[in-house]
Amino acid sequence: MSELPSGWTLTTLQNVASWSSGGTPSRANPAFYSGDIPWFKTGELGPRVLHHSEERISEEAVAASSAKVFPKGSVAIAMYGATIGKTSIFGVDAATNQACAVGFPEATSAEFLYYFLLSQERAFVDAGKGGAQPNISQGIVKAWPLALPPLGEQTRIVAKLEELLSDLDAGVAELKAAQKKLQQYRQSLLKTAVEGALTAPWREAQCKLAPPSETGAQLLERVLTERRAHWEARQLAKFKDQGKAPPKDWQKKYPEPAQPGTTDLPALPDGWVWASLDMLGEIASGVAKGTKRDGTVPVREVPYLRVANVQRGYLDLSDVKTIFATERDIEELTLVDGDVLFTEGGDRDKLGRGWVWRDEVAKCIHQNHVFRMRPYSRDLQPELISHHGNTFGKLWFQKAGKQTTNLASINLTMLRAFPVPVGPSHEQQEIVAQIQVQLDCLDRQELATDLAMKQATVQRQNILRAAFAGQLVPQDPNDEPASVLLERIHAERVERAKQPKARKSKQKKEIAAVVSQLIDVLAEAGDWVRAQEAFRRCGVSDGASTDQIEALYAELRALDKAGRLAVESVIDAQGRKLYEKLKLLAG
Known part of the structure; x- marks a missing residue:
């Protein structure tokens, strides 16, 4: 200054x-x-x-x-x-x-x-x-x-600060309440979407025009056919790489998909059906960091996705690390557009969180703590599956997950059995479109409240800065x-420094004398007396040392505990403490 x-x-x-x-x-x-x-x-x-x-x-x-x-x-x-x-x-x-x-x-x-x-x-x-x-x-x-x-200006500064900051605090409280309501609405919106309630009016209107060409159950049958075809193609490619002819009845070794866990599932609209995640897409874990390899196997550096990059409903790609991986790992684990990501572990409330990969980083693989599900059919909407995982799945994974001393986790077996609602493909597209419109609106409102919160923080600092620069109240x-x-x-x-320090025994006697005198003062008054006035009558001035004040307050606490003294604060209309008063109780 x-x-x-x-x-x-x-x-x-x-x-x-x-x-x-x-x-x-x-x-x-x-x-x-x-x-x-x-x-x-x-x-x-x-x-x-x-x-x-x-x-x-x-x-x-x-x-x-x-x-x-x-x-x-x-x-x-x-x-x-x-x-x-x-x-x-x-x-x-x-x-x-x-x-x-x-x-x-x-x-x-x-x-x-x-x-x-x-x-x-x-x-x-x-x-x-x-x-x-x-x-x-x-x-x-x-x-x-x-x-x-x-001192006089200090009092005016404090009064003005409390007035301005009280108003600011009220505004911040309203902003926090708005943020909470927006978050609750977001969760409610996504829940109604994945369960079919959001598109109920649209579905009714469509049925009046013409029945859907394909139900969710029929779509699931097509997806399961694609699943088997995908497995068979991979098996044939494997036999070819090994230079072997397919053995007799090799198709009979086809691994049937896990069945969905059906406990406590909400009812679905007509034409919808429950499926397991394993029925809908290929699920895989990623590369383990620090894996020991044969030194003769060539590796190269590629970007890879960690748990920290995969958040609930979005990807945080501000810090994407790299890792050395083999060509085989890169071929098998490179993410492709439309992959649905799920996190394996961490805090219990973060299990299974995730979002959809849209080729944001070229040639990116994923680590073993991030699972990816690759849908078998383009008629399945990845965003809808991920929204379901982030809403219904949040509690489902918490119940299914395993808890160790510090971490909770899910595994591939649990993930494969995760139940997913499947509606007709055209309705899935409509749901995603309606969600996006409303989420865009919510995003704008949340950005506005976040900006207002930041402005409130800046305003608080500006008020305080003005107060202690002499600019808040007049001199x-x-x-x-x-x-x-x-x-x-x-x-x-x-x-005070010139005065010899009283021995503890002498100080105790002096304090005891003050307390005795204080009792006489309060007894004589017979009613409430301001604490400062009562202390003054006992010879305790404003210049008393901190040790004296501490000792005196210790004695007052003892009187209070013994039920002999009442202490009460006098508050003004704004809730500010004006002073304290004392009163001697009977007995």
Whole structure:
């Protein structure tokens, strides 16, 4: 920033908050993780305010480790790994692990510090050092520069940010809901298509004109004839290559196709029939990477398709690898236009996903974790078979697949038995045409929502950038300059540093005295009292050290657990916390 707004000053995070980090109690003592103190880890950071943690630790765990309890209103930022820069406000007194830097604001509100850290998230990520697990240090956090506005302007900035970001969040929520609805509609569309419901009106109109020249069952008979002819041609070619005459009754060795699994199949329209994938096309696995070969067999480098290239309903060809393969492998495994692809394994919900190959890459083969099905007849629509595999097949493969420790998989036997609905060829063509029209419309809507989501992200950054450049709200010349605020905080820190550190026993006595005095103050009031006012009457000023505040809050938690104290937050109409109030309970 070339010129700071009026009343602003350039400083560092170390000068606006007291920073520390947490620790991890020993896992050897289960009692350490059975307490009441929320213990946050870096993976939980991100929401604006944190109230609930995955794990909780005990007072004993804090005493026996480097873990600390930070007071409500502290702001944490992740320093390690994939979560670098994630930040949250503690909505409760809480501990955290050593991968978090925690600041207790002195020159800002918790909300202002949170929004500033949020605006710097990308920069913190870029500052990360290290290999597989980059990190930033607490020293980097403390030395991080910021332009600090006066306290009054900070309040106005936070109010404006919450107003603008609340509206933006509402818009993003609507976009996410729209994305979900579009995805649900896509699945519904494909389901009705492959089961014949989509073309029911078309089918009825066609029947009034003339009955179909061929039913799905008749088409299947033709395909099965083609299947047998294909097998016989391959057998004859094999005998010829071996220089042998076909043996007697060789046709009787024809392998009959697998029958479709018929459990829980939906009803099909008249003229449709269920078939197995094995009935409809030749199914093959691919080349295994790292296969050991005779060094005398020549190989050459060709592109090959991996599981990562085959997605559900599309092919991702942004990164196509190459492999050395023999001429025989290349001849048998080169993909041809119209091949239907299925993935063998991975996460259970990804089993059998796939799409249709349309010669996007010349002379491309496929690896053994990608199955291909080559239809025996051009009257079968490959896209329709693949849509069926990606909708009905998703659950079917999950049930049929085998699960190991880390991966799920299907095999050729399962794939051959996969049931596929077969309708008349002309209706298949009509289904594909109708699907494409609607999918094109869905694609346009999804692109529009994706663009709007990206624009919302950019708009969020623009709002934050404007806020911390002094461009979001006007400056007020009556505000106390930030430099004066920092001077006062510095003086208070210097004064505290001069004071001899109280021994723990002395500190406990002092805190006990404060708590006793606090009870008297609350008893005298007989009703709710603002926490800040109650602390002031007990001599706890705004300049109290973090250790004093932590110790005081620990005592208040004990009173709360004992049922002697009630703590309540006062919220404004926009859901923002204004202050907390305390009340002594009977007994």
